[in-house]
Amino acid sequence: MFAAVLLAGCGVSQSKPDNKPAETVAANAVSMFTLKKDVFSASLRIPGELVAYQQVDLYAKVNSFVKKLYVDVGSNVSAGQLLATMEAPEMNAQLAGAESRLRSQEAVYLASKANYDRLYQTSQTPGTVSQNDLDLAFAKQQSDYAQQEAAKAAYREIADTRNYLEIRAPFDGVISTRNVSAGAYVGPSGKGSEFPLFSLQQQRKLRLVVAVPEAYTAYLAGEKAISFTVRSMPGRAFNGTINRLSGALDSRLRSQRIEMDVQNNDKTLLPGMVAEVNIPLNNKDSVFVVPTTAVVSSTEKVFVVRLKNGTAEWVNVRRGRDAEGKTEIFGDLEAGDILVERANDEIRNGSKITQKK
Known part of the structure; x- marks a missing residue:
């Protein structure tokens, strides 16, 4: 009985079951947007070098x-x-010697020609000149003519050399x-x-030479207008046009050489100047364009966060060009997907999210 009284005095009683429902995790409200394709326009700023349109070393x-x-x-x-x-005094002596040999050979040829002509005329009378004598005279004439032409060539060679x-x-x-x-x-x-002796440069027209990295070569096209500046005149912009593309990558730099013709009639620009070139990189095809903040770059992957059935889904993507807060992305995405505008890796894959109102 004492034990029963003690238990009653201590107020010990059997606990009742808790009928309160379990607490649910609240969905994270974030800003979202609808994915769509657009034509992405960007530009590449890259250094280039101005060189003379033509340049030659004269020896x-x-x-x-x-x-x-x-x-x-x-x-x-x-x-x-x-x-x-x-001046080369010995060349004058060589030319005089060649001229003398030419004159001598001309005289020999004229003599042999006259002899052949005489024999030929005489041979018209039967029995006066044998055919063998006539053939020998003709061969002598042809040989002397060849010697004369050789002397002429030797003379012209020395005369042409003197022109140098x-x-x-x-x-x-x-x-x-x-x-x-x-x-x-x-x-x-x-x-x-x-x-x-001299170096000669054509400066009224210059070449602007740029090495474009491999990642941007697909966006290059001929006849595309570009602009550039130089350090000596930072407040002035110059214009040019892409005229030539090498069509191949440099094996060392992994870049494509392009050239732009620049008119320089006032010779403001000089060969050797370094230019800061702005090349438009316009894409003809539509691509997925998202705010740069929507792309998460972690140590392991690059991804965006997509809303799927009320939960966050990490979707791996490849990053393209960036310009003015926009980024090209490529991956397993479709137009109309809902993406998180300001994504980060704290929004875990599979966590509940909802669109912020």
């Missing part, structure tokens, strides 16, 4: 001495203009380098002088 063709220079660094020249004259003593401009341009002075001994590259 002396024959071993000689510089007699006179008619231009200097910075001189504007026209095609065919005389730039320098050389005059250095002329092959095209309109500017003398950018002069490496010799009057009296210097010059000759073909590696024989007379190590450096060229």
Whole structure:
């Protein structure tokens, strides 16, 4: 009885079952948008180099001495203009000798021709000249004629070589380098002088050369307008057009060389300048374009978060171009899918989400 009283005094009683329902996890409310395709426009900013449209190093063709220079660094020249004259006294002696041999051979040929003509006329009278004598005279005439032509060729060769003593401009341009002075001994590259006499550049028209990375080559096209700036004139924009694409990738740089022609009549731009080039990269086909914040780049994958049956689904994607807060994506997606606008890896795959109102 004491134990029963003690239990009653302590207020010990049997617990009743809890009929309250279990607590549910609230869905995370996030901003979402509907996925759709669009034409993505972007641009590539990349350095390029301005080079002369034409450039040539002028060497002396024959071993000689510089007699006179008619231009200097910075001189504007026209095609065919005389730039320098050389002198080689031994060449004059060679030309005189070749001329003497030619005159001698001409005299021999005229004599043999006259002899053949005389014998031929005489042979018209039967029995006066044997056929053998006539054939020998004809052969002598032909041999002397060949010797005369050989002497002419030798003379022309030396005469043409003497013309190389005059250095002329092959095209309109500017003398950018002069490496010799009057009296210097010059000759073909590696024989007379190590450096060229002059370097000539065409500067009224320049080439803008750019190496475009492989990832962007699919967006290139000829006749596309571009713009660029140079460091010396940061506030001024210049224009050009893509004129030539190499059509192949450089095996070292994995890039494609493109060239743009730039008119430079006022010579504001100089060969060798580095340009900051802006190349439009317009895609002809529609692609999925999303806000850049919708793409999550983790250490393992790149993905977007799609709403599926009230839960978050991570969908692996490949990132394309970025421009102005927009990004191209490629993956197992369809137009009309609902994606999270500001995604992150804290929105776990399979967690409940709802669209923020």
